[in-house]
Amino acid sequence: MRAPTTPLRPQPDSLWRAIAAPMSTGAPLARDIDVEVAIIGAGYSGLSAAYALQKRGVECTVLDANPIGWGASGRNGGVVSSKFRLSFPTIASTHGIDVAKRMHRLAHDGVRTVEAFVDEFKLERARFEHTGSLRCAHTERALASICAEADWVRTTLNDTSMSVQSRAEVEHETGSKGFVGGVLSADAGTILPLEYVRGIAAGLNARGVPIYEATPVIDMSREQDGRVLLTAPGGTVRAKQVIVATNAYSNLTEATASYHRELVPFRSAMIATAPLSPELDAQLMVNRRSYTETRRMMKWFRNVDGRMLFGGRDAFGKEGEPTGFDALQRAMVALFPQLKDVPVEFRWSGYVGMTFNALPHVGRSDDATTFCLGYNGAGVAMASLIGQHAAALALGEKPELALLAQDGLRPVPFHALRAPGVRLVAAWYQFLDAVGA
Numbered sequence: 001m002r003a004p005t006t007p008l009r010p011q012p013d014s015l016w017r018a019i020a021a022p023m024s025t026g027a028p029l030a031r032d033i034d035v036e037v038a039i040i041g042a043g044y045s046g047l048s049a050a051y052a053l054q055k056r057g058v059e060c061t062v063l064d065a066n067p068i069g070w071g072a073s074g075r076n077g078g079v080v081s082s083k084f085r086l087s088f089p090t091i092a093s094t095h096g097i098d099v100a101k102r103m104h105r106l107a108h109d110g111v112r113t114v115e116a117f118v119d120e121f122k123l124e125r126a127r128f129e130h131t132g133s134l135r136c137a138h139t140e141r142a143l144a145s146i147c148a149e150a151d152w153v154r155t156t157l158n159d160t161s162m163s164v165q166s167r168a169e170v171e172h173e174t175g176s177k178g179f180v181g182g183v184l185s186a187d188a189g190t191i192l193p194l195e196y197v198r199g200i201a202a203g204l205n206a207r208g209v210p211i212y213e214a215t216p217v218i219d220m221s222r223e224q225d226g227r228v229l230l231t232a233p234g235g236t237v238r239a240k241q242v243i244v245a246t247n248a249y250s251n252l253t254e255a256t257a258s259y260h261r262e263l264v265p266f267r268s269a270m271i272a273t274a275p276l277s278p279e280l281d282a283q284l285m286v287n288r289r290s291y292t293e294t295r296r297m298m299k300w301f302r303n304v305d306g307r308m309l310f311g312g313r314d315a316f317g318k319e320g321e322p323t324g325f326d327a328l329q330r331a332m333v334a335l336f337p338q339l340k341d342v343p344v345e346f347r348w349s350g351y352v353g354m355t356f357n358a359l360p361h362v363g364r365s366d367d368a369t370t371f372c373l374g375y376n377g378a379g380v381a382m383a384s385l386i387g388q389h390a391a392a393l394a395l396g397e398k399p400e401l402a403l404l405a406q407d408g409l410r411p412v413p414f415h416a417l418r419a420p421g422v423r424l425v426a427a428w429y430q431f432l433d434a435v436g437a
């Protein structure tokens with residue numbers, strides 16, 4: 001038996017970790033095994049793939065370099081949404097109405113998938129609430145644009161789940177005077193992300209699916225019989241098929257780094273205040289929905305156990321660095337001056353996988369390897385669904401993927417320049433937001 005050499009990185013010091021039930025760490029892989037399908041990555045994508053395989057009676061195993069949910073799945077804002085970064089009218093104008101309908105179905109299937117996991121694995125601790133998501137407009141022009149979209153979705157796709165809110169309604173709902181109106185999407189909600197990912201893992205474990213933590217895949221090669229050989233410090237896995245579900249963390253080892261080149265990783269940061277006074281708590285986010293805004297450098301917020309949770313995507317620098325948190329706090333106070341003297345108790349960040357076409361990518365990189373990644377910051381529901389479709393692809397099925405299907409890997413051009421590129425684009429977006437364009 002080989003001794004694993006990789007120390008387990010702790011879960012980031014987030015509000016989610018502070019309120020989660022204690023969980024013992026799983027064992028690393030410490031022997032050589034053979035399976036039908038091996039999955040790399042124990043976030044929503046990888047675990048959902050394992051779920052779909054287990055349901056079909058296909059033997060599988062999940063390997064993660066870190067603890068379950070260590071990546072974006074245990075760090076995100078817990079906003080469960082039924083949309084893509086591209087709007088449905090934009091999709092229709094480029095690809096036609098039929099494609100827009102199929103994409104719309106996939107988006108809502110994502111929310112149904114979260115509900116199904118919560119029901120099947122009895123994930124009460126994940127506290128999924130189907131309270132809807134309110135998109136708050138920062139200018140009249142932005143409001144007109146999201147109202148037109150809601151109207152289009154209602155008349156063209158027969159979807160009545162979106163409704164317009166006036167300035168006064170948004171102010172009452174959020175407690176902020178910073179918005180001119182908004183659009184409520186009823187088919188959305190909130191969840192505790194770390195409890196959700198851990199709950200799925202526990203449910204899979206109970207059904208006999210092994211999940212090895214502290215098990216980085218450091219090499220991936222093909223055997224003469226066509227099988228894939230995955231090498232980790234403590235052992236190897238021989239598999240007929242592999243699913244790579246490493247997303248924005250794919251560069252943790254060279255073995256999965258080629259999947260990282262599909263993405264432009266954007267650092268996304270979150271802060272959580274100390275518990276609010278009962279008066280403030282009753283005033284802010286009264287319907288306990290998730291809230292997003294229309295600025296290009298979007299902020300989002302929600303109430304968790306009487307704390308304001310506030311997130312944004314303009315945290316530059318590397319993960320673990322303090323950059324970005326002060327700016328996020330200033331942005332929060334600009335929208336909610338009531339929070340000026342409320343201390344921030346938790347700060348953490350993670351990487352979001354952005355893609356060039358603003359859509360997730362699912363496909364096969366060769367005849368034995370399937371990948372799914374690039375949820376563009378909206379992966380709680382989508383990764384829960386797409387991981388299952390990746391499993392179906394790996395088994396040779398043809399799941400409905402509409403525009404998400406991708407034939408082989410297509411690395412982002414000039415990937416090595418991504419960090420300065422991201423800063424440049426973000427600075428331009430911040431300028432446009434500042435001038436209200």
Ligand SMILES: Cc1cc2nc3c(=O)[nH]c(=O)nc-3n(C[C@H](O)[C@H](O)[C@H](O)COP(=O)(O)OP(=O)(O)OC[C@H]3O[C@@H](n4cnc5c(N)ncnc54)[C@H](O)[C@@H]3O)c2cc1C
Pocket residue numbers: 040041042043044045046063064065066067068069070071072073074075076077078079080081215216217218245246247248249250251252253255256268269270311349350351352372373375376377378379380381382383
């Ligand atoms: C701060 C933040 C806020 C967000 N907010 C929201 C939100 O509110 N709503 C929403 O819908 N989405 C949100 N997202 C996006 C969402 O969290 C992701 O889309 C989703 O979690 C992706 O899941 P995943 O399983 O694909 O990847 P991840 O959860 O990142 O999992 C990848 C896993 O792969 C492992 N790994 C990588 N390389 C290797 C290797 N070589 N060997 C073994 N293991 C490896 C990593 O350790 C990691 O655990 C947010 C993301 C961030 C970072």
